[in-house]
Every structure is written in C-alpha cells, then in structure tokens.
Amino acid sequence: MRDIITTMSKLEIKNLSFSYDGSNNVIDDISFSVEKGTFVSVLGHNGSGKSTLAKLIVGLLEKESGQIFFNDVEIDDKNLRDLQTKTSLIFQNPDNQFVGSTVEDDIAFGLENRCFPHDQMQAEIEHFADSVNMLDHLKKEPINLSGGQKQRVALAGALILRPEILILDEATSMLDPKGKSTVRRVIDRIHKENKELTIISITHDIDEALLSDKVLILSKGKLVKEGKPQDILRDESALLEVKLDMPFVYKLEKELKEIGVNSNAENIDQLVEDIWASK
Amino acid sequence: MGIQVKNIFFTYQKKATNATQALADVSLEIKDNDFLAIVGETGSGKSTLAQMFNALLVPDKGDVLVNDYVINYKNRKSRKLRGLRQRVGLVFQFPEYQLFEETVEKDVAFGVKNFGVKAEEAIERAHVALKQVGLDESYFKRAPFDLSGGEKRKVAIAGILAINPDILVFDEPTAGFDPQSSKDLMNLITELHNNGKTIIIITHDMDLVNTYTKRVVMLERGQVTFDGTPNELFAYIKGYDRLDTPSVIKVAEKLKEKGMGININEIHNNNDLVEAIKKWRNKA
Amino acid sequence: MSSMTFGRYSFRNTFVHRLDARNKIFLMLLFMVGIFFQFNMWSTALIMSGVYILILLAIMLISRVSLWSLIKSLGGLWLLVIFLMIIYIFVPTNNPKLGVAFTIGTLQVHWDAFCQAGYIIMRLILMISLTMILTSTTKPMDMTYAFEWYMTPLKPIHFPVHEIAMTLSIALRFIPTLLDETERIMKAQASRGVDFNHGGIFKRFGAIIALIIPLFVSALERSEELANAMIVRGYDPKAKRTRYRLLRFSWRDIIAFLFIGGIFAGIIVLFVFDRQSPVDIVEFFFHVKGF
Incomplete structure (x- = not known):
C-alpha cells in the first residue's frame, strides 16, 4: 500500500520512533512521505500518538531514532531551526495558544520573534487578519472572542510566518458547530489559495478526512494504513480495528448494497442521485 | 415529579453595563425517566439553564421545582439546596479537570462522602461506579493524573454516578472524544436511562440527538423556541446553518424532495433509511 | 469584584x-x-x-x-x-x-x-x-513595556528585564482565563457536594484543596501548551526581537x-x-x- 517515494517529496519520515519513558513507544517505527502542496489527514483514536507525531515534526520533541528529511535534507541538531521556521502548528485548545493581549498583538507575535521591520508590520497583520476574516476584530481581547475566532487568529499568526508545512492538531475539535464550520471554510480557502503549502490535519473526524488528498491511519503508535481516502476509508473492518468509523457516505453505501442498491458515490448529492436511479 | 421550570429569568452581571440576559421567560417540564437533549448555539442559555437544575445558579425571577425542592430568588441562600445536588448530578464539559485526589477510588468517593456517607461505604460505591463506566480493579489505586484523557473523564463521570442521583445532566459529554469512545459513553448513558434515571444532555451534536434522545428542546437567545422530537427539530431548523442537520436526515430530505414517499419522522439512523428505501423500491 | x-x-x-x-x-x-x-x-x-x-x-x-x-x-x-x-x-x-x-x-x-x-x-x-x-x-501591556524600558539600564548586569516583562504580560493576559477556570471548577466541585460558603475550618480547608489542586494542574497544563505555542512561533527569550507596539512620545x-x-x-x-x-x-x- 505504501506510496513510492518520489523526488518531488517535501517531507519524508523514515523509521521514526519516540517514547516518553524510554520503553513504551508512543511513535513506533513510522515511515511516510508528504508531497508539497497536498492536504494530508492523520486519523487515529484518542491516544494513538497523533499529537506526538505533530510535535516531532515541528521539533517540539526530540526523536529517539529514525530520520526526518525536508526537501531531501536530513534534519539534525544543526538545521533543526531551519525546519522550525518552515513549519507551523495549530493546537487544539484555542485559549492556550493566544499569546498577545489583543488580536493584532497575537498575530504580530511571530513577526516580532523573526525581527520583522516594525514599519511593515501593520500592513502584514491586516492582510493576514483579513485572510481569516478577523480584520474587524483587531483590537479585541481574547476574553471577548469565541473559540472559532481564536482559532482563526491562531491561523493568521501561523500563516504570517509563511510556513511551507502547516500542521493542525485537532484544531476544530473543541469548537461548536458554527466555529467548526467557519474555521474549516478558512482552512479550505487557505489550501486552495496556497498551492505550495502542505497541510497536515490531525483529526478524528472521518468525514473531514474524506476531503483530503491523502490519509494516514495511526494506531498505538504505528502507521497502519496510508493512501487515498477513496481507497482506504471503504475498508470497514480495518477502520473498526483502529476504533474509527467509516465515513457516512461509504457506510450508507455499504448498507444499501445489501438491499441491492449499488453506488460508489463520494458525496451525499451523488449518493442521492444513485439511490433515485435504482428505482 | 421530575423538574418543573416556571417562567424563569436570569441575567449575568446584573449591575454591569454589559449585563447579558441569559434566560428570558423559560418554562419547561421534564418528567421522570425522560431522555432529553437541550440544544442551541453557544450563548443561547443552555448551560445557564442546566446550572439551575442543581441550584448552582438561581433564577432572578420564577421558580424551578425539582422533586421537593424549590429553587427561586427568595431561598437562594438556603443550605437545604445543597441536598438537591445529591438528587441532581451535573457533569460539566471536560469534567476531567475536576480530579484532585491521590487515587482514582478516593476521587470517586469524594462526592459521596461530602453527602455524609461513611468512608467505607463511599469507597464501595466508588468501586461500583468505576466498574459501571468500564474501569476495573486495576485502576482503583492509580493516580488520576497518570490516566489518559478519556479515562480521566470516565473517573469524573463515575464521581457523579457514585452519588447516585435520580437526574443526570451532561454538558457536552462526548466533546473531544473519538467515535468509539463517544459510542461507549453514549451507550453507558442509555443504560443509565434504561435503569430509570432521568437524563438531560446539553449538546451541539445533532447526530447524538438523533440517535439517542426521545425529546429535544432548543434554546435561542435565552428562550425556548422548540420542544419536540429530534425529527421535528430537523424539519424546524432546515435551511439555517447554526445547527448541523445529521447526514442521514439530509439524505432522507433530499430523497423526499425528489419525490420519494418517505416519512422523515421515522428516520433515526442509517438502518431506518435503508428500510425506507427498501420499501419504496418494492413498491416501485 | x-x-x-x-x-x-x-x-x-x-x-x-x-x-x-x-x-x-x-x-x-x-x-x-x-x-x-x-x-x-x-x-x-x-x-x-x-x-x-x-x-x-x-x-x-x-x-x-x-x-x-x-x-x-x-x-x-x-x-x-x-x-x-x-x-x-x-x-x-x-x-x-x-x-x-x-x-x-x-x-x-x-x-x-x-x-x-x-x-x-x-x-x-x-x-x-x-x-x-x-x-x-x-493598557496593562503598555505598562509592562514601560517597565521594560525603565529597566533597560539593568540589562548589562544580566538582570532578566525582558523575561520579567514577558512573564508579566502573559500573567495579565491569563488572569481572566484563570478566573473563568476557577469559577468552573468551583461549580464542578459544588456539584460533588463541596460547600464553599459554610462549615468549619477543616471543611473549608478541604474545599479549598478541591479547588486549588485542579486549578494548579490545569494552569500547569496551560503553561506547557502556551510555551509550545510560543516556541513554534519562533520565540526565544535570549534572541533579539522587533516590536509591533511601540511607545511613542x-x-x-x-x-x-x-x-x-x-x-x-x-x-x-x-x-x-x-x-x-x-x-x-x-x-x-x-x-x-x-x-
């Protein structure tokens, strides 16, 4: 099932392992590669090691063994900082990643760290605030923002550093439906507008994963499946094994097959057409 | 008996300039052994309402009657209201953050002891509750802080179950859970309901409402705007994006629009929909 | 309040x-x-x-x-x-x-x-x-900037001026969040029968423990996540940085x-x-x- 590693690949992980206590591997001999500009979903149950993987990629945790290549260059202690400047990570909890006292201060935080010239900051902040639909809230304090708004500010604060890889660690899982949909819409737009940006989304929302270019499934620290969502998200028994559900559309299709309705639809509208046509 | 909410009003920060009215003339009756969901946007007042049920908040105007207890502004300082919390168990969102004892069993027994039960019996009740949520003996003596997020939440829920309340209120019980853990938890809640408990779930999750509850109440800007079955709710909220209609209902609605004779009120899960499609095909 | x-x-x-x-x-x-x-x-x-x-x-x-x-x-x-x-x-x-x-x-x-x-x-x-x-x-944030400015002469003797100012500003930023958290935990423990308003010294002490420990644990968790979020965005307390908000005469x-x-x-x-x-x-x- 493993993709053939091409020279185009941007991020390549080889035999990566990690443990917090030195014996139980939270990440256990994982290898995969991610092409530039793709949208990858990493699926797994609670405690499967998804978040640890994200922290390893951005260098918040130090790997125990294995290699990470970025643009065919192996990452070691010396060039770790270079990789860090090219990756961004959005965390799950909207409150705990809001550093600044107001929206504009928070978006500026990364720029300040990069010694970005002061006189160009304002324009840059406004541009990125606008790209996440937060331009009207620049002066607001975090206490007066909803969870979805805070996550959008976090996105602006990450994108302003022009990363090549953006990792979302369950970025919408603590939001209400309205917050979820606004953040997802913004992420969709970012993906469409930035052809060069690689997005790795860690999630347990399988319906969301269906829309990505590639899916990785993690279970107990191991990479158990990798491939196009259309291929691997139809395998119900494999999904059940890692405590995941099938996407709604696929599940209904499978159940309909038993009463003789055949469909290979990828979305609800297509499925409805197929059901209607089966008359 | 159950819960009777009679024309209650509530405002946060009454004296401040940014005073916000959270509940405006809410009336509601919840019968014993109801399985009820309260839905609404963030800020619609649903969490405020839930906190009235065990007198964490007291209405400015109006009464809440729970069994023999009367919760209103006049007796807001009554010490008797604390006893009410033995009858109504409230599980907050992300309850894993309330753990603090050295061992899991002690933490679960903590609430029981607060209501005057002897230490030994409290520990016994804690063991029963822990087994109920699926944590066996090997967990009893462990430190709660060493557990995973999901296990911590189970311990916190056991901490309320051990008090043995008749009415259980859950605020977003499955938030942040993967599908399997959510299913396990909802099955546990359903089992509690089957054993005679009254269940009130506060949630945004319409799939959960559709699959598990019999009745759903919607709050908008502090007022009850809908009270009925989940399927009636989906018809009511059709076309606005503040709450997600479950996918299975969306498919059913689209088929109906095309002209399929299908009764949306009978669709609660995929199975129901497949059955309806089967019937329709047999007829055709 | x-x-x-x-x-x-x-x-x-x-x-x-x-x-x-x-x-x-x-x-x-x-x-x-x-x-x-x-x-x-x-x-x-x-x-x-x-x-x-x-x-x-x-x-x-x-x-x-x-x-x-x-x-x-x-x-x-x-x-x-x-x-x-x-x-x-x-x-x-x-x-x-x-x-x-x-x-x-x-x-x-x-x-x-x-x-x-x-x-x-x-x-x-x-x-x-x-x-x-x-x-x-x-603005509290401007106060910390002013504090940092006045303390600049102490930098050569390795007095952690910037670190103190950053700590102060983060503390200010998180006060409302922690107040919310305190209220939430108090309510959660009250639901478990804790009485924060009545009872003798011994009981009150128990009630405070049930509040303080979870609050402390969550504050620690928050601080770790915040530190991670700051590192990811390139923060290094020792490095030179520019400033978005300048104090202007x-x-x-x-x-x-x-x-x-x-x-x-x-x-x-x-x-x-x-x-x-x-x-x-x-x-x-x-x-x-x-x-």
Missing part, C-alpha cells in the same frame, strides 16, 4: 489615554513627589492642597474617569483614616498655633493635630487617585510634561521660599493676617 472597577483599564480615546506610558508613569511620580513637599506655613499648605485637588479633578475630567467610582473605591480607606487620627492625636504637637480642642488627663490635644491628620490623609488620597487614574487610562506628551513639570517647578520655588523666609503667601499677596 465590582469594587475593583476603578483602576481597571477601560478603553477611551482621550488625551490622557493617548499619552506615552513611560511619560505618564514619570509625570505621576513627579507629581507625587511634589505633593509630598511639606510647607511650614499653614496658609501655603492649604492653598496648595486646593491647587492639587483642582489639578486632579482636571485630569479626571480630561481622561473621563468618573469621580463617583473613585469615591466609591476610596470607601475602604476609613480604617486608615481613623488610624492616622489616633496617631496624630496622641503624639503631642510641636509649637501649636491653634487652640486646645480637648484634654485627656495631662495630654492637651490641639486643633493642629486634626489639621495635620487631615493634611496627610488628603495627600494620601491624592496619591491613590493618581495611581488609579494611571492604571485606568493605560508625541506632542501630547510634551504638553503634559510642560504642565506637570511647570507645577513641579512652582512647588520647588515655593518650597525654597518657604524654607528660607517663611512668608505667609496670603499675607504676602493680600496683606491680611493669616492664621
């Missing part, structure tokens, strides 16, 4: 709000020093007190800080007032100028004692008011500086006169006999 409203920053676009925080802190300190100059002549002291109060009222008017909320928040000072009165009454006054108010045994209490106590209380209130005007017209600051500076200079001049040849300014200007 509601009595805390005075002195908490609230956004308004006034002259005082727009002053540079560094300048504001400096001028406040300057004015405070001025207020504490002691004059020998009662009449001078009295007139200067009137001037100070007028200036304070003018600043409050310009900065649109409400007098009523100031008076309300000063309500808690009555204990201090009584304390000062008692001290002044029982410490004998040197060469009293006013008559005897009453006698306790051999102790003669002159009216001077009351005047002196009133004088010191008035100056204390002035200082407290000034501090409150400062905090309610200056504008024409407003010059006006404010000249105004307060002028008053301070006036106080100094009067003080020197007062020390060298105690002239009663009432007598001096109006040719009438003072006290």
